[in-house]
Amino acid sequence: MHPCLSEFPSNNFYKGTLQNGVTINERQSTGIDFPWHVQIATCFYVQMGQEEISAIETSYLNRTVAANVEKIETTFLKSVVPSQIGVMTSYEGQRAYIVNYMQEMVASVDSFQGREKDYIILSCVRSNEHQVG
Structure with missing residues (x-):
């Protein structure tokens, strides 16, 4: 760490x-x-986007946030190998959408407990002004 x-x-x-x-x-x-961020290798990227109920009825997804996850990962892929990048989200609907959206590029959007990644992209999904969660 x-x-x-x-x-x-x-x-x-x-x-x-x-x-x-x-x-x-x-x-x-x-x-x-x-x-x-200057002192720690952390960046908080606030993205306004409307979440929606996913096909998985009890979960959410946010297409705008997913598109920005792809842009951030593309930036990283110019300098690092894909195995160094992990994408995390607490919503199964978002995970499924990102995997579908980026297919081969984001094979790391999955459970990787116990495995180390050098870069983590965290997709919080519910990042709009009415339902911060």
């Missing part, structure tokens, strides 16, 4: 004893044209 990401849980839950397997210098991304 990037040391900047583990700093909060280490200090707040483990009295500063949590250790990383890598240093900040080992986790520096170079050659990727992306608007990273």
